[in-house]
Amino acid sequence: MKAFALIPLISCGLLSACGGGGGSDDTGIESSVNAGTDLQIIEKSEFTITAQGSPADGTFTWQQVSGPSLDGFPLDGAEQTLTAPDVKADSEIILRVSYQSTGSSAVSDDITISVSSNNQLPLVVVTQTLPETLPSVYKDTITLSALESTDPDDNGQIDTYFWEQLSGLDLDITSFDESTLSFSHPLLESNTNLSWKLTITDDEGGQASTQYDMTLNKTNELVDANAGDDQTVEEFELVTLDATGSETVTDTYECTWQQLTGNAETLSSASQCTTTFTASDVDTDTTLSFEVTVTDSKGRTDTDSLFVDVTPKALGLINDSGVGECYNNTQRINCASDDFPEQDAELGRDSYANRLDKVGKGNLAFDYTKLNKFADEVADDSSDFTCIRDNVTGLVWEVKSAPSGTVPDTSLRDGQNHYFWDIGETTFTDTSTANSTCPNDTSCGVQSYINEVNDLDFCGGTNWRLPTYTELLGLIDYGKQGQRVLIDESLFPYIPQAGEIEDVDLPYWTSQTAADGTSLSQAYIIDMSSGNDLAYPKENTAYVRLVRSR
Structure with a gap:
């Protein structure tokens, strides 16, 4: 491609007015340059570009205008040998040459270099x-x-x-x-x-x-039994034994499960590859082991085993509420209802009552054992018992004696007797005299009654005391709402009639003083007819049911 800049020769004969004789003509020739013919080349190959300029005394300067970068620019000189760049796709490079001769303006011309990509295929190695x-x-x-x-x-x-x-x-x-x-x-x-x-x-x-x-390569053993991973579960939890990870070379196989060690569990199906059981009630961490035998369609077998560690559920060492049913605002409902979730009947010890391995008897999760006067166990249906052992808390409770007359002409442990609260250093005006609400000749205070019972070595113990608030509340069975008393009368008979004591139906003392300022004149009672508690004046009288630790 050429570029020329010319001033034409002017002839006087061609002009209508040409001046003066003897003068010479004004003649001017500007520079021209040609960058050469456009090129087509392959990436990474050498190529040469050559420019031509007129008049011949000028200088050449090359620069890159666009395209993939070339090394060395700008370059001086009419001829240049270059190496095409490595390109990912076909590309164009535009180079420009500038030429300037003595006494004239610089001129320029472009050349296009088309560079073809020459991709080498990958070398695949595995x-x-x-x-x-x-x-x-x-x-x-x-x-x-x-x-x-x-x-x-x-x-x-x-x-x-x-x-x-x-x-x-x-x-x-x-x-x-x-x-x-x-x-x-x-x-x-x-x-x-x-x-x-x-x-x-x-x-x-x-x-x-x-x-x-x-x-x-082929396998030596063609049946591979897989009993699954060892498991850790809680008592009462549904456990799944799954041998479907076993392998055989035949299309079908059968499984047979057997228990090797631990408490006997009932499998839902011992002849299925997947079977379940509900972990039994345990008192301490217990390990069960099971073995599966896998048999393929050609009679070839293999066995595998697993361990299931069963831990006691964190049910605590206190009794539950005794509520075994769920309700909405007006009626009984299924405890699985999402509209009224997490009710007492589906939480805690009572929710597992039908799975508990109880020592004695009692509603839902309550577990009581009858004891005779020597603190020996007697049959659950025995009518000759003097104390009750709570198998959940470990506490031993006093059972009142049968009604023996009219207060104060009653026996020592008659359930009708009632006492004012005088434990420890608490002081107040004593309004309950001897032989008034109990048969004691000295005082109808709680401490006098405790001393008398301990002096008897009653039911094999001399550490009888008033129960704490929590201990006494643990006897309340709220599932008996609507009945005369909220305690199992087959285990705790001879409960007096409600209303014999003014203000509260069936008040029973606890050992805990109520914080009512500085006087400390009240202690908590539990009303056995409603399950409610109350801070009750210590100078008033209430019933007493003693307790002791084993």
């Missing part, structure tokens, strides 16, 4: 990297790697990997588009050939493939 010791055996993780594959282009890189299985058995493979391919050596009755095809694509879209063949 190696087996796992297991480290070959040949592989059953359950080994087998890994095929393409990481040794390369892109021979200087600035090239591998973009994608794609594995295809051409032949062989079905395998459990997570991904086919990673640089590595992994699978587990399966259970095989005979040596098995596998064939793979790996296709790699580079960052310029070039693809290359290779085929990789391998052989997996």
Whole structure:
């Protein structure tokens, strides 16, 4: 391509007015330059560009206008030998030459260099990297790697990997588009050939493939029983035993479960590969063991076992409320209702009452054992008992004697007797005289009654005392709402009639003083007819049910 800048020769004969004789003509010639013919070349190849300029005494300067970068610019001189850049796709480079001769303005011309991409295809290499010791055996993780594959282009890189299985058995493979391919050596009755095809694509879209063949060896044992992982559960929890992870070379197999050690559990189906049982009531951490026998369709067998650790549920060492039913605002409902969730009947010890291995008897989770006057256990249906042992809390409770007359002409432990609160250093005006609300000749105070009972070595103990607030409340069975008393009268008979004491129906003293300022003149009572508590003046009288630790 040429560029000329010319001032034409002016002839006087061509002008209508031409001045003066003897004068010479004004003649001016400007510079011209030609960058040469556009070129088409291949990436990384050498090429030469040559510019021509007029008049011949000028200088040439080359610069790059656009396109992939070339080294060394700007360059001086009419002829330049260059190396085409490495390109990812066909590209164009525009170079510009400037030419300036003496006494004239600079002129320029462009040349276009079309550079064709010459992508080299990837070199595909497959190696087996796992297991480290070959040949592989059953359950080994087998890994095929393409990481040794390369892109021979200087600035090239591998973009994608794609594995295809051409032949062989079905395998459990997570991904086919990673640089590595992994699978587990399966259970095989005979040596098995596998064939793979790996296709790699580079960052310029070039693809290359290779085929990789391998052989997996047969397995010595053709049945592999798998009882599953060991488990840790809580008592009463539903436990699932699952042997479906077992493998055989046949299409079908059968399972048979048996318990080896621990508390006897009832399996939902011992002849199914998946079976369940509800963990039994335990008092301490207990370990169960189970074994599964897997038999394939050709009669070949294998066994495997697992351990199930059963821990006691954190039910605590206090009694529950005795409420075994759930309700909405107006009526009884199924405890599984999402509209009224987490009711007392579906939480805590009572919700497992039908699964508890109780020592004695009692409603829901209450567990009481009858004791005779020597603190020996007697039958649950015995009518001859003097004390009650709470098997949940471990406490031993006084059972009142049968009505023996009219207060104060009653026996020592008659349930009708009632006392004012005088434990410890609490002082107040004593308004309850001897032989008034109890048969004591000295005082109808609680402490006098405690002393008398301990002097008797009653029911094998001399550590009888008033119960704490929590201990006494633990006898209340709120499931008996609407009945005369909220305590099991078959276990705690001879409860007096309500209303015999003014203000409260069936008040029973606790050992805890109520914080009512500085006077400390009140202690808590529990009303056995309603389950309510009340800070009650110590100078008033209330009933007493003594308790002791074992």
